Amino acid sequence: AQTVTQSQPEMSVQEAETVTLSCTYDTSENNYYLFWYKQPPSRQMILVIRQEAYKQQNATENRFSVNFQKAAKSFSLKISDSQLGDTAMYFCASAGNMLTFGGGTRLMVKP
Amino acid sequence: GAVVSQHPSWVICKSGTSVKIECRSLDFQATTMFWYRQFPKQSLMLMATSNEGSKATYEQGVEKDKFLINHASLTLSTLTVTSAHPEDSSFYICSALQGASRNTEAFFGQGTRLTVV
Numbered sequence: 215a216q217t218v219t220q221s222q223p224e225m226s227v228q229e230a231e232t233v234t235l236s237c238t239y240d241t242s243e244n245n246y247y248l249f250w251y252k253q254p255p256s257r258q259m260i261l262v263i264r265q266e267a268y269k270q271q272n273a274t275e276n277r278f279s280v281n282f283q284k285a286a287k288s289f290s291l292k293i294s295d296s297q298l299g300d301t302a303m304y305f306c307a308s309a310g311n312m313l314t315f316g317g318g319t320r321l322m323v324k325p
Numbered sequence: 326g327a328v329v330s331q332h333p334s335w336v337i338c339k340s341g342t343s344v345k346i347e348c349r350s351l352d353f354q355a356t357t358m359f360w361y362r363q364f365p366k367q368s369l370m371l372m373a374t375s376n377e378g379s380k381a382t383y384e385q386g387v388e389k390d391k392f393l394i395n396h397a398s399l400t401l402s403t404l405t406v407t408s409a410h411p412e413d414s415s416f417y418i419c420s421a422l423q424g425a426s427r428n429t430e431a432f433f434g435q436g437t438r439l440t441v442v
Contacts, residue, residue, distance in 0.1 A: 249430075251433075256435075257363075257416065257418075257435070257436045258433065258435050258436070259369075259418065259420070259433035260433075261430060261432075264430065305368060305369070309431075312359075312371060312374065313359065313371070313420070313431055314371075315368045315369045316368065317367070317368045318367070318368050320366075
């Protein structure tokens, strides 16, 4: 069984600043992927970034990067130079036999 | 990325009637699709896994006779909420895997807001 935990229900950040969203997971799988999804007010789920568990190098996508600590089963998301359009719900997810989502973090970017 | 289209985006129905929601992969074939339910300000809860040409696999606590899933082709899965009641009102989201690997990226439909009155 997989579990994904996001300990921050809500966060806020000033525009142009950096924010880190936390995620921890537990899985018995040896080969798995980790994802961060964004759900803006439109409620469309959008993939932000993906990390393959067997890769030690942290994934990056423009302003988005992760800090993947496999031994600690931690997978945090860092958003640099926050923009107003980053305001959304962010879900961490683990993919093994199925895609399991964390409870989500509501991020508000303030002007 | 790949496109998954979900229709309708919203629907209002009377209590006791049935509602069908379609999920289509527009530019790829999806052997596996997933149906989620999302309550306000909560995460996505997996309802069932839909496999083309076979019966869906339902998560514990999800009534298979109430939430009928049909995956008749590699590009279409449908969710029918039968004899809908107000407690079935929710946001339903489908997703499809591009590729056979279970770890490939899942693409999501736009979601369907169901309101049962």
